[in-house]
Amino acid sequence: xxxxxxxxxxxxxxxxMMVAVEKITGRRPALVWHKDSQMDPVDLIILPGGFSxxxxxxxxxxxxxxxxxxxxxxxxxxGGAVLGVCNGFQILLETGLLPGTLIRNERLKFVCRxxxxxxxxxxxxxxxxxxxxxxxxxxxxxxxxxxxxxxxDDLEMLKQNGQIAFKYTASPAFGPDNPNGATDDIxxxxxxxxxxxxxxxHPERAIGNGHPSxxxxxxxxxxxxxxx
Amino acid sequence: xxxxxxxxxxxxxxxPQGRAVESAxxxxxYSEANNVRIGKQITLEIEAEDASRAQQRAARMCETLLAxxxxxxxxxxxxxxx
Numbered sequence: 001x002x003x004x005x006x007x008x009x010x011x012x013x014x015x016x017m018m019v020a021v022e023k024i025t026g027r028r029p030a031l032v033w034h035k036d037s038q039m040d041p042v043d044l045i046i047l048p049g050g051f052s053x054x055x056x057x058x059x060x061x062x063x064x065x066x067x068x069x070x071x072x073x074x075x076x077x078x079g080g081a082v083l084g085v086c087n088g089f090q091i092l093l094e095t096g097l098l099p100g101t102l103i104r105n106e107r108l109k110f111v112c113r114x115x116x117x118x119x120x121x122x123x124x125x126x127x128x129x130x131x132x133x134x135x136x137x138x139x140x141x142x143x144x145x146x147x148x149x150x151x152x153d154d155l156e157m158l159k160q161n162g163q164i165a166f167k168y169t170a171s172p173a174f175g176p177d178n179p180n181g182a183t184d185d186i187x188x189x190x191x192x193x194x195x196x197x198x199x200x201x202h203p204e205r206a207i208g209n210g211h212p213s214x215x216x217x218x219x220x221x222x223x224x225x226x227x228x
Numbered sequence: 229x230x231x232x233x234x235x236x237x238x239x240x241x242x243x244p245q246g247r248a249v250e251s252a253x254x255x256x257x258y259s260e261a262n263n264v265r266i267g268k269q270i271t272l273e274i275e276a277e278d279a280s281r282a283q284q285r286a287a288r289m290c291e292t293l294l295a296x297x298x299x300x301x302x303x304x305x306x307x308x309x310x
Contacts, residue, residue: 058296061293062293065292065293094296100298101296101299103241103244103299105244106242106244107244108245108248149241149242149298149299150298151298181242181244
């Protein structure tokens with residue numbers, strides 16, 4: 001299992017993601033700097049969370065036009081697997097690889113807490129196929145721009161093709177929940193081939209060992225199995 | 229050539245910032261304030277033979293980077309010195 005994690009100036013979840021993946025696979029992922037246009041072939045590319053390029057212009061906008069992201073787009077166009085978390089999700093949307101965008105949280109507050117996610121039973125993704133359909137996961141979010149927005153026809157396409165991976169869902173602890181105003185409570189979406197996943201919650205921050213949940217480890221393990 | 233680019237949120241796209249500013253204006257007594265939308269302005273200089281060429285290049289810049297056309301509209305003004 002070869003995994004690469006892309007690193008931009010301002011990424012800050014790259015190392016946590018590296019530790020999480022290494023715990024599961026026993027093999028340390030490569031950290032690849034944004035100026036690298038060449039990348040050794042890998043099975044999975046991860047775009048980590050953080051504040052790439054200081055969130056200047058729009059979150060993820062500048063990172064989406066870097067050489068390493070060009071290489072990531074090549075990998076994706078050959079059917080390669082990609083996971084974007086938080087700022088990584090924002091970058092995937094800015095490249096156009098996934099439809100829609102993430103705007104400012106509805107209540108204008110940075111939200112940092114655990115949320116409950118419902119895996120959508122009709123998702124068609126090989127990356128999530130080892131999880132039970134309808135599985136619920138508790139994973140933290142930490143963002144200011146996580147309010148998913150897409151044009152009507154894109155939303156319709158996501159629904160029709162089973163490209164919605166996760167929705168925020170109610171939990172005993174939080175009650176009915178949509179932490180940021182996201183359209184249709186969307187927390188994560190997939191590409192049409194199901195091999196590119198973008199999500200706001202941070203699985204690398206829920207891997208047990210002092211974290212309140214280990215559901216992120218469960219999810220990362222499923223993704224790594226799905227890729228293999 | 230001096231170029232001004234105005235980027236605004238499309239109608240129908242929620243603007244949480246605009247809404248917060250609107251309620252602040254109203255609480256300051258400006259009850260006539262309505263439909264507040266916040267955008268951004270980018271100014272730059274473009275080397276070009278003429279204004280229409282500068283306009284064309286600025287539009288390309290908007291499409292490739294400066295605006296997110298999923299949610300934003302842009303308009304371009306070129307100050308032609310001639």
